[in-house]
Amino acid sequence: MSITSVRGFNDILPGESELWRHIEETAWSVFRTYGFSEIKLPIVEKTELFLRSIGETTDIVEKEMYTFIDRHGDSVTLRPEGTAPAVRAFIERKLHTAPVTRLYYTGPMFRYERPQKGRYRQFYQLGAEVFGEESPRADAETLSMLMRFFGKLGVEGARLEINSLGDRNCRPAYKERLYNYLKERTGDLCENCLKRIDANPLRALDCKVPGCIEATREAPSILDSLCEPCAGHFEAVRRFLGLSGISPVLNPRMVRGLDYYTRTTFEITADTGLGSQNAVAAGGRYDSLVSELGGPDTPCFGFAVGIERLALIMKGAAPRKPLTVFVALGDEAVLKGVELVAAWREAGIRVVEDFSTGALKSRMRKADRLNADFAVILGDNELKAGTVTIKDMRKAEQADIEWDRAAGAISGGE
RNA sequence: GUGGACGUGGCUCAACGGUUAGAGCACUGGACUGUGACUCCGGGGGUUGGGGGUUCGAAUCCCCUCGUCCACCCCA
Numbered sequence: 001m002s003i004t005s006v007r008g009f010n011d012i013l014p015g016e017s018e019l020w021r022h023i024e025e026t027a028w029s030v031f032r033t034y035g036f037s038e039i040k041l042p043i044v045e046k047t048e049l050f051l052r053s054i055g056e057t058t059d060i061v062e063k064e065m066y067t068f069i070d071r072h073g074d075s076v077t078l079r080p081e082g083t084a085p086a087v088r089a090f091i092e093r094k095l096h097t098a099p100v101t102r103l104y105y106t107g108p109m110f111r112y113e114r115p116q117k118g119r120y121r122q123f124y125q126l127g128a129e130v131f132g133e134e135s136p137r138a139d140a141e142t143l144s145m146l147m148r149f150f151g152k153l154g155v156e157g158a159r160l161e162i163n164s165l166g167d168r169n170c171r172p173a174y175k176e177r178l179y180n181y182l183k184e185r186t187g188d189l190c191e192n193c194l195k196r197i198d199a200n201p202l203r204a205l206d207c208k209v210p211g212c213i214e215a216t217r218e219a220p221s222i223l224d225s226l227c228e229p230c231a232g233h234f235e236a237v238r239r240f241l242g243l244s245g246i247s248p249v250l251n252p253r254m255v256r257g258l259d260y261y262t263r264t265t266f267e268i269t270a271d272t273g274l275g276s277q278n279a280v281a282a283g284g285r286y287d288s289l290v291s292e293l294g295g296p297d298t299p300c301f302g303f304a305v306g307i308e309r310l311a312l313i314m315k316g317a318a319p320r321k322p323l324t325v326f327v328a329l330g331d332e333a334v335l336k337g338v339e340l341v342a343a344w345r346e347a348g349i350r351v352v353e354d355f356s357t358g359a360l361k362s363r364m365r366k367a368d369r370l371n372a373d374f375a376v377i378l379g380d381n382e383l384k385a386g387t388v389t390i391k392d393m394r395k396a397e398q399a400d401i402e403w404d405r406a407a408g409a410i411s412g413g414e
Numbered sequence: 415g416u417g418g419a420c421g422u423g424g425c426u427c428a429a430c431g432g433u434u435a436g437a438g439c440a441c442u443g444g445a446c447u448g449u450g451a452c453u454c455c456g457g458g459g460g461u462u463g464g465g466g467g468u469u470c471g472a473a474u475c476c477c478c479u480c481g482u483c484c485a486c487c488c489c490a
Binding site for chain 1: 415416440442443448449450453462468472480481482484485486487488489490
């Protein structure tokens with residue numbers, strides 16, 4: 001075997017890359033209508049950024065990061081997610097001088113996990129972050145933007161679940177209540193949850209071990225423990241979502257794997273095609289992260305979409321411009337063809353010229369294999385007449401068209 | 415990181431430990447010397463993922479390794 005790619009690192013080949021481009025272009029066109037601008041972020045950041053933002057006891061930090069010592073002796077990490085770098089840039093580049101900053105980004109993320117369908121070591125996310133909006137309307141509007149994006153792509157069977165994790169004021173008290181509740185039932189919990197009780201008791205809530213599900217069935221709900229402002233915020237988010245025609249499923253047991261979330265969190269899951277990797281998009285509010293990383297107090301809301309997973313559940317294919325294959329028969333036709341093909345491309349038409357000289361039959365077969373919409377033939381007869389034979393490969397019809405009218409016949413009506 | 419299933423032409427898959435590892439699709443040439451998708455005939459294409467072992471003999475059995483998929487963990 002010759003050299004292969006690294007485990008969990010894939011090539012996105014033609015046939016699939018068109019769909020990716022369509023996803024990204026659709027995202028950009030939708031996000032722009034909500035006032036977002038693109039930010040291009042580096043792929044490598046100082047390791048400390050992720051330790052301090054994602055949280056030292058999270059799975060990502062504990063076992064999934066691609067961390068290296070560079071030649072200077074600094075510890076750097078291939079970004080496992082996009083929010084932390086975006087926040088770093090927001091603070092470092094002083095973007096807070098604008099009243100509101102809305103950013104989107106796309107690109108590869110890296111996590112050292114065992115690959116599975118819809119889960120890779122290098123995977124792609126498309127994300128958006130709103131900086132400086134405390135209003136629950138920001139949560140609702142950003143979520144409805146995401147739903148609109150999914151709708152435009154023809155995603156079906158997506159399910160939106162939301163929860164509120166409270167904030168610095170009310171979450172500690174809830175943690176305490178939950179901790180005490182769990183302490184009473186340590187005999188029923190799995191090994192994993194026993195370890196989690198002290199570091200992050202909330203994680204026991206979404207454990208899938210039957211014993212833990214049973215043991216936490218009667219556990220206090222975080223939604224009952226929210227302080228006045230957090231409860232009001234959450235209620236407003238739901239009200240505004242309703243006004244946008246979105247009715248999320250309330251899931252008080254949903255706990256995200258990153259430490260920086262406050263108040264609203266959400267997850268969009270797909271019910272088909274992804275096995276247990278069914279989370280397609282997720283995000284939430286992180287009102288304390290910017291200040292914790294040394295920036296001014298800035299409430300934020302953001303999300304990330306997994307592009308591989310999105311591509312897997314999409315029904316519609318990428319839109320496609322018609323393709324023309326040009327076939328010149330004879331030396332003179334080749335020369336004239338140079339001129340014609342150049343003019344068509346200038347007009348934005350996709351043209352591939354068949355450079356081979358074999359039997360027309362095999363060249364037509366080639367055009368068919370290239371999935372051409374039209375085959376354009378220029379031979380001696382056409383040269384004399386100043387025309388070209390245009391065959392519509394789908395309808396199996398053909399006609400002779402004058403040179404200066406050919407572009408119109410193969411442009412696909414654009 | 416744990417457990418399991420599976421790796422055979424480009425693709426989908428056959429072949430009980432026993433001749434030269436086959437078939438369909440795809441590719442290519444011809445029937446048809448300017449017309450694809452149908453039909454018929456011919457042709458090319460393999461280190462059976464890689465390495466080691468058992469055996470007179472290994473695609474087949476054993477070990478190691480790499481990879482894919484599934485479940486768990488967790489997540490996009």
